[in-house]
């Protein structure tokens with residue numbers, strides 16, 4: 001019987017994934033990562049629910065203390081990024097550095113098991129023609145989470161199974177109910193885990209960053225108002241600027257050196273190109289020539305036509321491989337630190353981190 005470790009968060013998706021594999025005849029082992037320090041209410045609730053599911057299925061359950069990894073790769077990363085005036089996306093980083101890598105490592109070294117599964121909505125398969133493990137969008141497009149998985153390497157994808165890739169969400173709930181799982185009616189998480197745990201991103205960041213008051217200026221440098229810490233602002237933000245103006249104003253850039261937030265009208269928020277660092281090519285080998293694709297600059301944004309132009313790589317792993325994205329139409333709200341992920345139809349070709357414009 002094939003053995004597999006299932007990452008259990010205590011939510012309905014991973015519970016259903018474990019139940020599906022268990023009933024398909026896999027020898028399933030549940031694994032829950034303990035991620036957050038502090039009161040940890042959501043983690044402890046999740047751990048108890050995960051333990052409950054394993055008891056129901058009659059499978060072993062391990063809890064691994066991953067709080068140090070989460071602190072280094074997610075909390076420190078976010079605090080550093082917001083402090084430097086960018087808006088990092090923690091989820092793709094968490095998947096690679098905190099979840100998939102360490103879970104596969106634990107499964108193979110501690111349990112002698114070479115495959116893990118999660119409740120992500122995405123599809124993975126090996127294509128022998130190009131000798132690559134390819135990622136595809138989930139069949140249920142409304143739930144597709146492939147965007148958050150763009151940073152998984154070929155080595156990681158080789159050991160991963162997504163049992164919900166072909167399953168519509170409504171069916172997941174039905175399966176969970178059919179197997180009488182405790183989590184069948186558990187509400188969906190609505191936001192980033194850190195936001196859920198702290199009430200808001202602002203409340204989370206305020207625990208780590210002491211805000212320093214500074215100026216809000218227009219593009220000519222005229223002072224329009226005052227801010228209480230640059231980490232409270234995101235490029236493209238419109239609300240909460242506390243400035244009255246004839247036209248709606250947006251955050252155009254954040255200047256950590258001068259502790260300033262620069263605002264302007266919507267027209268200045270559109271760009272025809274941007275550069276991407278730390279590129280990970282997933283379903284195709286890194287191309288040497290420009291390719292056509294469709295790009296998403298946010299999780300829920302519409303895929304838009306783009307030309308992806310390979311640039312030279314840097315030895316610094318924080319920069320790594322780079323590309324330039326040239327959009328067919330100007331795009332609104334490109335946010336440095338967030339992920340850009342490009343696809344060809346359902347196939348996730350690659351992705352990376354949006355750089356701050358140099359000019």
Ligand SMILES: Nc1ncnc2c1ncn2[C@@H]1O[C@H](COP(=O)(O)OP(=O)(O)OP(=O)(O)O)[C@@H](O)[C@H]1O
Pocket residue numbers: 006007008009010011012013014015031032033034035099117118119120188189
């Ligand atoms: N703390 C954790 N320990 C182990 N695996 C986890 C943990 N958190 C998330 N995962 C895995 O990653 C998948 C996606 O996590 P995400 O936080 O996006 O939750 P989700 O899509 O709401 O899924 P779920 O309903 O299972 O919580 C989960 O289905 C689970 O397999």
